Amino acid sequence: MIDIELIKKDFETVEKLLNKRGEKFDLSMILQHYSAKNQLQVSLDDLKNKKNNISKEIGNLSREGKDATKLKKESEYLSEEINGVQGEYNEINEIFFNSIQQIPNLPDLDVPEGISDEANIEINRKIFKQEAGPDHVDIGEKLGLLDFKLANKLSGSRFVVLKPGLAKLQRALISFMLDYAEDQGFQEYYVPYIVNSESLFGTGQLPKFEDDQFKINEDQYLIPTAEVPLTNLYRDTFIDESDLPINISAHTPCFRKEAGSYGKDTRGMIRQHQFEKVEVVKLVHPSESENALDEIVQHATSILDKLELSYRTVILCTGDLGFSSAKTIDIEVWLPSQNNFREISSCSNFRDFQTRRMNARVKGTKGKYYPHSLNGSALAVGRTLLAIVENYYDKDKGIRVPEVLKPYLNLNYIK
Numbered sequence: 001m002i003d004i005e006l007i008k009k010d011f012e013t014v015e016k017l018l019n020k021r022g023e024k025f026d027l028s029m030i031l032q033h034y035s036a037k038n039q040l041q042v043s044l045d046d047l048k049n050k051k052n053n054i055s056k057e058i059g060n061l062s063r064e065g066k067d068a069t070k071l072k073k074e075s076e077y078l079s080e081e082i083n084g085v086q087g088e089y090n091e092i093n094e095i096f097f098n099s100i101q102q103i104p105n106l107p108d109l110d111v112p113e114g115i116s117d118e119a120n121i122e123i124n125r126k127i128f129k130q131e132a133g134p135d136h137v138d139i140g141e142k143l144g145l146l147d148f149k150l151a152n153k154l155s156g157s158r159f160v161v162l163k164p165g166l167a168k169l170q171r172a173l174i175s176f177m178l179d180y181a182e183d184q185g186f187q188e189y190y191v192p193y194i195v196n197s198e199s200l201f202g203t204g205q206l207p208k209f210e211d212d213q214f215k216i217n218e219d220q221y222l223i224p225t226a227e228v229p230l231t232n233l234y235r236d237t238f239i240d241e242s243d244l245p246i247n248i249s250a251h252t253p254c255f256r257k258e259a260g261s262y263g264k265d266t267r268g269m270i271r272q273h274q275f276e277k278v279e280v281v282k283l284v285h286p287s288e289s290e291n292a293l294d295e296i297v298q299h300a301t302s303i304l305d306k307l308e309l310s311y312r313t314v315i316l317c318t319g320d321l322g323f324s325s326a327k328t329i330d331i332e333v334w335l336p337s338q339n340n341f342r343e344i345s346s347c348s349n350f351r352d353f354q355t356r357r358m359n360a361r362v363k364g365t366k367g368k369y370y371p372h373s374l375n376g377s378a379l380a381v382g383r384t385l386l387a388i389v390e391n392y393y394d395k396d397k398g399i400r401v402p403e404v405l406k407p408y409l410n411l412n413y414i415k
Helices: 004-010 013-018 027-063 068-099 136-142 148-154 166-183 195-202 227-234 286-307 353-358 381-391 401-407
Strands: 122-128 194-196 215-217 220-222 238-242 246-255 274-286 311-315 327-335 341-349 363-364 367-369 374-379 398-400
Touching: 004 013, 004 027, 013 027, 013 398, 027 068, 027 327, 122 286, 136 286, 136 374, 136 381, 166 246, 166 274, 166 286, 166 367, 166 381, 166 401, 194 195, 194 227, 195 353, 215 274, 227 353, 227 374, 246 327, 274 286, 274 381, 286 327, 286 341, 286 374, 286 401, 311 374, 311 381, 327 381, 341 381, 374 381
Parallel strands: 238 363
Antiparallel strands: 122 311, 194 220, 215 220, 246 274, 274 374, 311 327, 327 341, 341 374, 363 367
């Protein structure tokens, strides 16, 4: 959540940065609501103090056997007044909170300005092999390794059944990614796949993106990413400064409605309602978050280096930036069937936007502060799997197993 003090201190800069996102908010009205809320809070505190003092006087008179009727009536009047002011406060506080929670994070100054992904800027690329080739669906169905019709019978569209061989390759990928994360200092967690609305609010999926979530009852949702439960481990907590940086990871399935994406990437495994992902999350001192973002990107690209898959990295422009992110670097893997690079990981620095929403603070030597949170896919398993299928396919032998995965599979080809 954006810091209201920042709006008060540097109104024009905040407004300018939000405009770069293509977003317009009535910041003046939000400040008015904030001021009115604070004034009512002062009035409320004064009234409560008066009532407390009168209650003490009533107690003293009662102990002395004196008449306290007048003070009791005054106390009753104050109670009614307190209730009235409390109602006004609750109303204006709700208006203020509902307004400020809709404001996205401010983009970092080095984020390129633009309204769509066409304005994203490539940072670098690494090429192992960059050729056109057959589609993973055709390969998988030819080898009897992918079954979308069976998945449709079980669940509907945008699901897949992985058959023996490919299912084992996916498990090997997950184990490899988790082992590598552990080698890089990330502690592995097992987390719930169902979270409450407070958790989704903390990381910024609610309330704005409720239509993208699979809601299973009034206050529980299937997770869209392990980012949600991992980051919320620290909601409403104080972190000792000596424990920073916090580096944690988890493998989970992810569930997304993909609302608004109908007609896009409906073929194959590019955009599904259920997919696997290994996520890494960092909580760091504010002065370290820029370096931490570089570390997460390096972590994810190193996995692709080891798998020998061609990729490029791009910095997202302001119009393509996620709601909670101040800066995002996407990693895109080469897909021969599309003769193009496609996203396989998003690595984001949220600054203190999420930790404010979660009320996660650090007890430091110079006082309390909000740490910066970051995360990245390392990697999206399904897209890594299909990239291997397409890049390692041999029409005569099947799908060659990348060298780095052979210790997990003890196979040369999957066919």
